[in-house]
Amino acid sequence: MPAVALKGRLTIVLFLMPITLFYALVWLYPLILVFLQSFGVPTLSGKPEVEGYPTTEFYREFASSPRYLTALWFSFWNSLVAVLVSILVGYLLALVLFLYDFRGKRFISVLYKLPLFVPYLVAAFMWWVLLVPKGYVYEFLKALGVIGQGAQLVNDPLGIGIIVANTWMHIPFVALVSLGSLKLVDPSLVEAARVLGADMRRVLRHIYIPLTLPGILASLQLIFLSMFGGFSVAYILGASFPTYMSVTIYEDVVQRYLWSIGSVQAVIYLISALVITYTYSKISRKGLRRI
Amino acid sequence: MNTTTLAIVAVILIIVAGAAGYFAGKGATQTVTTTVTTTQTVTQTAAGAGGTVTVTQTVTQQAEQAMLIGMSWDQIVQKAKEEGEVNWYGYGAEWDRLFYQKLAQEFEKEYGIKVNYVHGDWFSTIEKLKADKQAGKEVGEVDVAFVWSVPFKEAMDQGLVWDFPVVLVLPNAKKLIDPSLMLYNDMVPVAGKFVPFVWWQVVFIYNKKYVDENNLPNFDTLLDWAKANPGKFTYSDPNKGGSGHTFLISVIYWLYGYDKFAFKPFSEERADKIFNSPGKNGMSLWEYLNELEKYMYQPGNYPAGNAAAMELFAREEVWLEPQWLDVLAEWIKEGRVNPDEVGTYDPDPGIAVGGFDGMFIPWNAPNKFAAMVLINYLISEEVQYKLVTERGGIYPVVQGVWEKVPDEIKQKWKMLPIEELEEKFLQRHAEYMFYAMKKWTDEVARK
Numbered sequence: 001m002p003a004v005a006l007k008g009r010l011t012i013v014l015f016l017m018p019i020t021l022f023y024a025l026v027w028l029y030p031l032i033l034v035f036l037q038s039f040g041v042p043t044l045s046g047k048p049e050v051e052g053y054p055t056t057e058f059y060r061e062f063a064s065s066p067r068y069l070t071a072l073w074f075s076f077w078n079s080l081v082a083v084l085v086s087i088l089v090g091y092l093l094a095l096v097l098f099l100y101d102f103r104g105k106r107f108i109s110v111l112y113k114l115p116l117f118v119p120y121l122v123a124a125f126m127w128w129v130l131l132v133p134k135g136y137v138y139e140f141l142k143a144l145g146v147i148g149q150g151a152q153l154v155n156d157p158l159g160i161g162i163i164v165a166n167t168w169m170h171i172p173f174v175a176l177v178s179l180g181s182l183k184l185v186d187p188s189l190v191e192a193a194r195v196l197g198a199d200m201r202r203v204l205r206h207i208y209i210p211l212t213l214p215g216i217l218a219s220l221q222l223i224f225l226s227m228f229g230g231f232s233v234a235y236i237l238g239a240s241f242p243t244y245m246s247v248t249i250y251e252d253v254v255q256r257y258l259w260s261i262g263s264v265q266a267v268i269y270l271i272s273a274l275v276i277t278y279t280y281s282k283i284s285r286k287g288l289r290r291i
Numbered sequence: 292m293n294t295t296t297l298a299i300v301a302v303i304l305i306i307v308a309g310a311a312g313y314f315a316g317k318g319a320t321q322t323v324t325t326t327v328t329t330t331q332t333v334t335q336t337a338a339g340a341g342g343t344v345t346v347t348q349t350v351t352q353q354a355e356q357a358m359l360i361g362m363s364w365d366q367i368v369q370k371a372k373e374e375g376e377v378n379w380y381g382y383g384a385e386w387d388r389l390f391y392q393k394l395a396q397e398f399e400k401e402y403g404i405k406v407n408y409v410h411g412d413w414f415s416t417i418e419k420l421k422a423d424k425q426a427g428k429e430v431g432e433v434d435v436a437f438v439w440s441v442p443f444k445e446a447m448d449q450g451l452v453w454d455f456p457v458v459l460v461l462p463n464a465k466k467l468i469d470p471s472l473m474l475y476n477d478m479v480p481v482a483g484k485f486v487p488f489v490w491w492q493v494v495f496i497y498n499k500k501y502v503d504e505n506n507l508p509n510f511d512t513l514l515d516w517a518k519a520n521p522g523k524f525t526y527s528d529p530n531k532g533g534s535g536h537t538f539l540i541s542v543i544y545w546l547y548g549y550d551k552f553a554f555k556p557f558s559e560e561r562a563d564k565i566f567n568s569p570g571k572n573g574m575s576l577w578e579y580l581n582e583l584e585k586y587m588y589q590p591g592n593y594p595a596g597n598a599a600a601m602e603l604f605a606r607e608e609v610w611l612e613p614q615w616l617d618v619l620a621e622w623i624k625e626g627r628v629n630p631d632e633v634g635t636y637d638p639d640p641g642i643a644v645g646g647f648d649g650m651f652i653p654w655n656a657p658n659k660f661a662a663m664v665l666i667n668y669l670i671s672e673e674v675q676y677k678l679v680t681e682r683g684g685i686y687p688v689v690q691g692v693w694e695k696v697p698d699e700i701k702q703k704w705k706m707l708p709i710e711e712l713e714e715k716f717l718q719r720h721a722e723y724m725f726y727a728m729k730k731w732t733d734e735v736a737r738k
Binding site for chain 2: 046047066129134150237239240241242251254257
């Protein structure tokens with residue numbers, strides 16, 4: 001290795017040092033503390049919770065308790081459903097706004113962005129009030145015959161309230177990202193297809209959807225992570241059981257001062273998020289290549 | 292290639308920095324522990340300048356404590372005025388903040404001691420003190436920490452509390468509503484270091500339109516009432532609202548008897564054994580709650596907190612529920628529930644009293660005298676009277692206040708006679724209550 005190149009590299013490393021240290025302090029240091037605490041090392045709890053640490057005792061507790069396993073599974077599938085619904089609605093909305101001109105379009109395009117300005121906690125309470133019996137949405141659905149007497153839309157074991165609020169919060173994200181990608185599609189492609197006799201449905205299927213899919217899938221991943229780890233919506237609208245894992249962490253740490261099992265859950269949260277993201281990017285990349 | 296090397300170097304740096312940071316922190320903790328030991332055995336710590344300094348500090352501290360007991364209250368107030376300011380860390384809702392800030396101003400006017408009121412939450416206050424302890428910070432920022440029994444227990448366990456029984460010197464503490472509060476709060480031993488400030492109370496609230504006032508259910512008949520009025524009773528998820536867990540411990544007391552728990556040691560085995568054994572009506576705790584659930588509002592669906600339960604009541608979805616008196620007061624103030632339709636009562640053998648949220652002085656409080664004077668002020672008749680009349684839905688923690696409160700105020704906030712509550716005076720056992728809350732998720736919510 002030539003000396004000059006080495007010296008150059010060293011300079012770069014030295015130049016990067018301050019920012020690296022900053023990142024280390026701000027992001028990695030807390031994570032290391034959580035990681036150590038999950039093995040019972042008292043980094044967060046102040047005093048040891050068990051004798052003889054490090055120990056995998058808390059991981060075993062996690063694996064043997066239906067409370068935590070159900071919470072993990074519930075957070076996963078419930079967020080996934082909410083993501084799919086958001087994608088569907090958000091993409092359709094973006095298509096309509098992109099393809100059609102109609103009166104009141106400006107109004108609609110302002111209106112659908114409103115959730116972006118609403119804090120999660122406020123949205124959660126808002127949907128709770130709307131979906132609880134005698135709430136406007138609940139009574140409306142009942143009048144339509146969609147739901148029957150005694151139906152549960154909030155604090156229910158299926159997490160319907162969570163799905164509704166999360167979907168509502170994230171539709172604007174999907175719509176904005178999709179609209180952006182739709183606008184990037186080269187209009188000459190569409191013109192060419194139209195000249196060659198393709199109808200709108202074929203244009204959609206063969207031009208718009210394949211070309212905008214990467215953007216949509218990227219937004220899917222981001223909003224999935226934000227829902228999966230989200231707290232306020234799951235706390236306010238969720239049932240007593242099952243709950244999101246963010247809620248069980250809150251109960252364990254804030255109410256009971258059980259730092260170790262709380263940290264185990266945090267570590268598992270992080271790992272599952274990483275695994276999901278990784279698998280997801282693999283799958284979506286493969287899927288895209290096929291298109 | 293270049294970037295890969297860089298990335299590897301960066302990661303290594305990050306890990307090294309993280310580990311260094313951690314061990315630096317740990318080092319500090321160890322120093323603290325050693326200084327604590329040195330303080331106990333003064334003779335052993337002759338080595339090192341640092342050690343000597345701590346020893347002198349402790350000697351002064353111990354002398355100070357001995358002196359404190361001998362000091363007159365006027366002298367303490369004098370010292371407090373010399374300190375000139377006090378930092379009070381409180382928590383609560385927005386209306387609480389406004390109320391406490393008003394109290395702080397009035398205190399300032401009376402004593403000329405500046406109060407810095409910091410509105411946060413009890414969890415972050417304890418975490419802040421814990422961080423101080425780990426960093427070995429002997430002069431902190433918190434003089435008065437407002438928390439409740441469970442965080443206080445955590446503070447005691449972590450050694451965050453000033454090792455001095457402040458109730459002994461506070462003149463107003465002698466008038467506490469029940470002398471046991473000097474030693475226990477929710478049956479957590481407090482050794483005089485935790486001074487109660489508010490008495491919250493859960494009662495049963497009912498809708499007068501639908502519930503027969505002459506035939507109100509007590510704990511013995513609650514299940515029958517629920518069977519006769521299916522879907523009209525609920526209680527807050529115990530893990531999300533205090534009215535829920537206070538109800539839970541009250542059910543436990545009713546089923547198994549208060550004496551089984553009052554000031555008894557806690558162990559998970561004992562708790563499991565009791566909670567799974569048949570109680571007063573032949574059912575175990577979990578059997579009873581599951582049976583009750585069948586006739587409750589939307590079986591299996593528990594309101595997520597006091598406010599949610601209150602909202603269901605206000606919408607007439609439920610007719611009967613355990614609820615905090617102060618939450619009801621807030622709803623009445625805001626006009627969200629018709630006060631003429633709400634009734635309150637304490638079902639026999641009684642709902643547990645409390646919590647008695649209160650104050651402690653941290654070990655590293657910079658203005659301990661001013662802290663004592665502030666705490667004494669907060670439990671004065673004058674402030675306690677304001678709590679009852681202005682804040683609403685709260686009982687005083689000192690004697691001689693309740694009698695002065697006009698009847699119309701008591702009626703406005705639907706307060707029950709204090710004598711009735713004092714006669715029963717079932718205190719919550721924090722450890723059994725918390726264990727029951729945790730098990731409740733598995734035994735009731737899941738089933």
